[in-house]
Amino acid sequence: MGLFGGQLSNVVEWEEYRDDVIFWKWNNSEIKRGSKLIIRQGQDAIFMYNGKVEGIFTEEGSFDIESDIIPFLSTLKGFKFGFNSGMRAEVLFINTKEFTINWGTKNAINIPAHGLPGGMPIRAFGNFNCKVNDQAVLIEKIAGIKKQFTVDEIKERVIAALNQLLMKWIMKCGKDMFHLQSDAYEIARGICEDLDMEMCKIGIGITGFFIESFSYPEEIQKLAEKAASQSMVTDTAKYTQIAMADGMQNENKGTNMALDMAGLQMGMMMGQQMVNQMQSQTGHNSSGKVELNTDTNKAVPNFCPNCGAKTNGTNFCSNCGTKLI
Structure with missing residues (x-):
């Protein structure tokens, strides 16, 4: 010692x-x-x-x-x-562990689209996985001049290449510009392959790349939502009623609950009226039983004179509602 x-x-x-x-x-x-x-x-x-x-x-x-x-x-x-x-x-x-890094486009990417001279501005978000896969290359390209190397520096390199890769693979795999999420897997797989080839130059391997969502400008998103809601209403009269109800709701934002209650009551009243009308036309009483002809002085025809349906002894035709006696 x-x-x-x-x-x-x-x-x-x-x-x-x-x-x-x-x-x-x-x-x-x-x-x-x-x-x-x-x-x-x-x-x-x-x-x-x-x-x-x-x-x-x-x-x-x-x-x-x-x-x-x-x-x-x-x-x-x-x-x-x-x-x-x-x-x-x-x-x-x-x-030596695998890193998971979140990514997002800094600015909207203008993807060429039919009818849009400036292209469709799209943003995208997701994450990717990476790890050191070639220590010798990492040392040669990076470690020789640095004391440490962080995840943020990897993220900067990936995002720098991402805009061009997104544009390339959206154009190649995107079948519908307004439904890119349905093609997200194919787009992400193509980007992963290209990105891995680029990052292997510094000894980093990209083991996975994922797109969580695409986002469109607010105006386009609103139009898409409106088109979706309108497509659910096939009857013009119903659509007019819905549009009128929307207008009333916008003008009376403070009375939404009252409008809802009034609408519920009106619906119940209309439903009861329809039940009563059906009962009067088909000969049903409040208990739901069929009223048979009890007047023996008048004979009920076996077949309805209006539609030809079999009457079964009732006062009204069960098919068209015609009064038989």
């Missing part, structure tokens, strides 16, 4: 672990004799020397650097710690 008293050992670890960080670089001045490497679950540790990868360690646990790590390094496997000097190396910790 006295021989190496002036030499303090290190603990090489990624202690302040963050879910939004893809990699973090430990780069103290040097690694001392007796230092340990700690790899936690969901991490890989990569030793680098003079900007080159010396060894990649994926097994979690605590390791003695001199005995467990150095013998497996490419050019440092024979390294011996000096009296007062340590090993000058960097250790890159990589987060």
Whole structure:
């Protein structure tokens, strides 16, 4: 201990672990004799020397650097710690988990549409999954000049390419400009493939891409809702009544409940009137039983003189309602 008293050992670890960080670089001045490497679950540790990868360690646990790590390094496997000097190396910790990142278009994308010279302005929202799939490329393209790399930086790169990809795949897979949600799966699958090819250039793989919704300008959305409501009303007279009711409701917003109650009462009255009328025409009494002819002085014809239906001895024709006697 006295021989190496002036030499303090290190603990090489990624202690302040963050879910939004893809990699973090430990780069103290040097690694001392007796230092340990700690790899936690969901991490890989990569030793680098003079900007080159010396060894990649994926097994979690605590390791003695001199005995467990150095013998497996490419050019440092024979390294011996000096009296007062340590090993000058960097250790890159990589987060190996899969990330889920929300995305949304910053501005509306004008998709070419028939009859719209400026195109149809559309926004879209969703999320995508990604993870590190090529550590060597990530180190070469990104890690060499950065201390850490975050999810937000991945998101910026994806969104920068997203507008063109959305336009490409909406035009290719979108069968109906007003019902893009029904084609969202095919559009998202195409975008995922293209986006994965683009992001693999920096060692990141896109493992999933999802579109939660498309949104249209407010004016177009209102027109679509109005068209949908009108398509449910096939009778012109009924549509006129609904339009009049809507107008009354707009003019008397403070009396909506009173209008609803009055409408309910009117409906009940009209229903009762219809029941009474049907009873008077078909010869039904309030108990629902059929009234038979009890006047023996008048004979009921076997068949209705108006429609020819069989009478079954009732005072009124059950088919057309004609009075028989």
